[in-house]
Amino acid sequence: MSLDMKYFEEMEAKIPKGKVRTRFAPSPTGYMHVGNLRTALYTWLIARNAGGTFILRIEDTDQGRLVEGATDVIYKTLAECKLDHDEGPDVGGPVAPYIQSERRDTYGKYARLLVERGHAYYCFCEKAEGEEEGAFQKAADPCRELSPAQAQARVDAGEPYVIRQKIPREGTTTFHDAIFGDITVENKTLDDQVLIKRDGMPTYNFANVIDDHLMGITHVVRGSEYLSSAPKYNLLYQGFGWEIPTYVHCSPVMRDGQNKMSKRHGDPSYEDLKDQGFLTEAILNYVALLGWSPRGDIAEREVFSLEELARAFDLEGMSKSPAIFDLDKLTHFNALYLRSMSPEDFARAAEPYIRQTVRNGELPVEKIAELLQARCEKLTEIPEKVDFFDALPEYSAELFTNKKSKCTPEVAKEMLSAAVVVLGAVHTWSQENIHETLTGLAEGMQVKNATLMWPVRIAAAGKAVTPGGAVEICWILGKDETLRRLRLGLEKLN
């Protein structure tokens, strides 16, 4: 069997050169891990920071793990996060196809090229079963010593085989990582990993090297779990005589000191976080800082838009150690983003949540939203905060007691009786008028504002904690409903 050298030349000729090119290469699992999302973000940032190209590649070489509709989740998430790709399965590009299962032939050809060059060999051994405990020593593979002719004969005879990388027995291999620096390992600690599986599909490790090279990837960004296989990648690149890309290994996002974030442990994916009421921008901002931090004169800065991140991002700022995901801090970022929205945008975003419990179409949603903006950290906490507008909750007369406001049930009774009278006389139900009326009443009765406002608010809302004060709540409720509720409060006190 002879190799078609022209094929390799053509493939080589297609590789774009001269610009930074990065790729996000997820395998379609059906959801986006937080760690995955962060890797995608960093990969995108490296490309955008350098004015380079960001590529999406789907790694679906594991036939047994294909999940229906899983690639859609990837497209949807990237689009939502505004991590736009310049090349990919959906938009095409100069080095298509961008789905590994469609590149199957390519891997086989390159594997044979590597065999030809003496850096790989056919292996006909039975699939290794789970080794015994403590048996860490690898047995030497007899197939490694087969002559090319012997191997070819068995292949031709239809014997099933895999292709393995031929790792040198002696010496050391050193590779460089942009974050971790130079790492040297002894070759004898490396195993002859499988390159082409029995089913003809490449392993992740092999497909990655081939694709990264053929797609002209300059910065290989991936999780640090691949750090220990990096020497083998280097040997592969060297075996082909290819230039080695810049490795960027990112430390994992942890759920606690011991475990990585994982769906299995019930840790939230990007989709889950969205469902919990987190904003995409806040998630991205938080996640960016979980493993990267700005330096120099912006070292103290935490709030970054995507564009600002792209400008500020640098490999130097990346952390070597794992980072624990902290929901409290994410929540803080979410609150920050919620507050920085324009009142109009916030009202638009909040309205569906307000409507969940406020169904009365008469009530001014914009005003309710205005009260909510500084008072919620997540949109999802809105419904229970505003439920009292529609229906006055059952509440205990004990709520009228408040030490700081100098209010007791007796005082409340007095305040409410007076308030019903003066509020009943208000002609134009505006916030200003309500405010003046009530503060005027407090002054006339020789009590501090709080002593009057407390019972009014309690009677109007029926709960101890409300968004907004007495004046605002009364105004939103309208005159009739306010008076009705205040009278109800009075009854409760009798």
Next chain:
RNA sequence: GGCCCGGUGGUCAAGCGGUUAAGACUCCGCCCUUUCACGGCGGCAACACGGGUUCGAGUCCCGUCCGGGUCACCA
């Protein structure tokens, strides 16, 4: 177990041989105030340990301990 990597407050982190060891989240206190928030001010809290090198070490070297990764025909 071998190999590789890491270790600054509870968490994210700055620090690059000389600092009172930043900042943020959380928590606590105070101010503001019409509840709660927002905002403002203040506070608690850290260089894993032991040896070196150096006039001087969180910063450099070695060891110990702890944690993680990897040792798949999964990615």
